[in-house]
Amino acid sequence: MTGQSTPYFVHESAYVDEGAEIGEGTKIWHFAHVMSGAKIGERCILGQNVLVASDAVIGSNVKVQNNVAIYTGTVVEDDVFLGPSCVLTNVTNPRSQVVRHGLYEKTVLRRGATVGANATIVCGVEIGRYAFIAAGAVVTADVPDYALMMGVPARRKGWATRHGLPMPAPDAEGVMVCPESKLRYKEVEPGVIRCLDLDEEAPLPAELSVGRIRYDEFKSPQQKK
Numbered sequence: 001m002t003g004q005s006t007p008y009f010v011h012e013s014a015y016v017d018e019g020a021e022i023g024e025g026t027k028i029w030h031f032a033h034v035m036s037g038a039k040i041g042e043r044c045i046l047g048q049n050v051l052v053a054s055d056a057v058i059g060s061n062v063k064v065q066n067n068v069a070i071y072t073g074t075v076v077e078d079d080v081f082l083g084p085s086c087v088l089t090n091v092t093n094p095r096s097q098v099v100r101h102g103l104y105e106k107t108v109l110r111r112g113a114t115v116g117a118n119a120t121i122v123c124g125v126e127i128g129r130y131a132f133i134a135a136g137a138v139v140t141a142d143v144p145d146y147a148l149m150m151g152v153p154a155r156r157k158g159w160a161t162r163h164g165l166p167m168p169a170p171d172a173e174g175v176m177v178c179p180e181s182k183l184r185y186k187e188v189e190p191g192v193i194r195c196l197d198l199d200e201e202a203p204l205p206a207e208l209s210v211g212r213i214r215y216d217e218f219k220s221p222q223q224k225k
């Protein structure tokens with residue numbers, strides 16, 4: 001399959017095994033390998049040297065940067081971003097001498113989550129919707145929606161908006177307004193963040209889907225490096 005006769009694109013150096021399902025508009029770049037039984041939605045981008053193993057499930061509009069392996073047992077929902085060289089896993093206690101095929105653990109990345117460059121997700125966890133895993137973090141437990149996780153082991157350092165900015169301090173009514181999108185968020189019960197303006201399962205409207213302001217410009221002069 002070279003992409004020319006399919007509704008998706010596969011670079012000539014990539015392999016897509018018989019029995020893989022790939023949605024319209026998806027692009028699969030250099031040296032990638034999609035194995036039989038893998039399911040990939042529409043409009044995804046798989047960067048260089050990406051592996052999608054048998055039975056891994058990827059939604060639509062998922063961006064996978066270079067050198068990421070998505071193993072059997074992994075479910076990646078729509079709009080997830082996987083940063084370069086981030087690591088997903090599927091066996092907690094691997095041993096070369098002990099065959100554990102069929103015992104793969106499930107890891108779920110919910111809609112809109114971001115995994116930063118070189119972060120590691122230890123298997124068996126669920127990363128909540130729009131959670132933001134910082135570069136180099138090691139995630140060892142479930143992560144709530146919108147959580148901003150950093151460090152080794154990863155700890156919650158705050159909340160991130162759907163535009164990937166730290167949630168500002170809440171106003172008197174507990175409302176946090178994203179400085180970029182102006183979408184409003186609230187901690188509706190301890191540890192549970194909800195967007196007041198958009199359903200968590202709804203895609204961003206087109207006018208909010210293009211970034212126009214650099215991250216640094218949202219920082220105070222003291223925060224700027």
Ligand SMILES: CC(C)(COP(=O)(O)OP(=O)(O)OC[C@H]1O[C@@H](n2cnc3c(N)ncnc32)[C@H](O)[C@@H]1OP(=O)(O)O)[C@@H](O)C(=O)NCCC(=O)NCCS
Pocket residue numbers: 083084115116117118133134135136137150151223
């Ligand atoms: C999480 C992130 C958004 C924070 O960025 P930021 O707001 O500019 O952070 P700052 O540089 O202001 O740092 C704030 C604090 O967090 C710490 N910090 C920042 N990034 C960190 C990281 N990845 N891991 C651990 N600590 C981190 C800083 O050391 C600083 O700590 P201090 O207050 O004790 O000095 C950013 O570091 C990050 O990881 N982005 C992901 C980048 C990426 O992987 N992109 C992939 C596409 S190419």
